[in-house]
Amino acid sequence: MSKNVQGVLFIDYVRMIKSKRDVDWSKYLTPDDMSFLEQNILKSRWYPLDSFERMGVGILKEIANGDMELVRLFGKHSIEDLKDAHRHLVCEDNPRKSLMMFQELRKRFFDFDSIEVLEIQNDFAKLKIGYGMSKIAEEAATYQTLGFFEALLKISGASDVQHNFTSKSWEGDPETVLELSWT
Numbered sequence: 001m002s003k004n005v006q007g008v009l010f011i012d013y014v015r016m017i018k019s020k021r022d023v024d025w026s027k028y029l030t031p032d033d034m035s036f037l038e039q040n041i042l043k044s045r046w047y048p049l050d051s052f053e054r055m056g057v058g059i060l061k062e063i064a065n066g067d068m069e070l071v072r073l074f075g076k077h078s079i080e081d082l083k084d085a086h087r088h089l090v091c092e093d094n095p096r097k098s099l100m101m102f103q104e105l106r107k108r109f110f111d112f113d114s115i116e117v118l119e120i121q122n123d124f125a126k127l128k129i130g131y132g133m134s135k136i137a138e139e140a141a142t143y144q145t146l147g148f149f150e151a152l153l154k155i156s157g158a159s160d161v162q163h164n165f166t167s168k169s170w171e172g173d174p175e176t177v178l179e180l181s182w183t
Contacts, residue, residue: 003049003132004111008085010036010047012078013055016063028058043085046111053137060140068143075147079155082109082148090155095182096122098156099149115145118177125149127178135170142168142176149180158182 017025018037026034033051041047064070083090086105091097103117112132119126127149131141146163153161161182167173 004046005049005052006043006109007041007045007047008043008081009078009109010052011041011043012074012081013052013059014041016059017055020063023058023062025058025062028054028061030054043081049110049112049131049133053131053133056140057134057137060136068139071140071143072147072150075144075149076151078144078148079151083155090152093157095153095156095158096120096125098152099125102152123182125180127180129176129178130169138176139168139170142170142178146178149178153180153182 014036017023017029025037029051033054036047036051060066060071064074086108089098089101089105091101099117099120102115106115110131114129114131116128117125118128127145129142129145131138133141142165150161150163159182161180163181164179166177166179167175169176
């Protein structure tokens with residue numbers, strides 16, 4: 001069964017690629033992937049994760065120059081479109097509740113279990129992240145996810161957000177586990 005990603009996430013990748021006309025994107029994208037660059041991407045439609053992965057790897061190499069901190073920063077900025085599309089995602093002055101709301105909404109972003117909240121407390125959360133992509137794409141997607149959650153926590157009232165990866169699948173661990181803490 002193929003995995004899919006919601007257009008609200010897919011559209012940003014298409015925009016970034018289209019903004020860099022000087023890059024030969026065919027090095028990364030299949031002809032089917034390239035056809036998405038000519039389409040009107042709908043935020044509510046599902047798009048193939050395989051295409052999303054290839055676009056992400058191309059963007060990582062051509063736009064971010066392999067810099068995971070830039071990918072993380074992009075994740076922080078991605079919260080804006082998602083909170084606009086899902087108004088109940090951000091619970092003002094309640095980071096824990098915002099994470100719980102994400103847990104409920106996550107199936108609207110991916111049609112498979114990509115992120116699972118393993119543990120949640122008032123100032124701590126443990127997440128399992130697994131997109132099932134290549135090592136480089138998995139690492140980039142995880143850093144983008146980290147940035148997203150840092151931003152979600154901050155706009156929900158958290159401060160001093162800290163993170164720790166207790167395991168990383170792209171380095172050979174069986175799964176990726178991210179711990180977040182805040183005050």
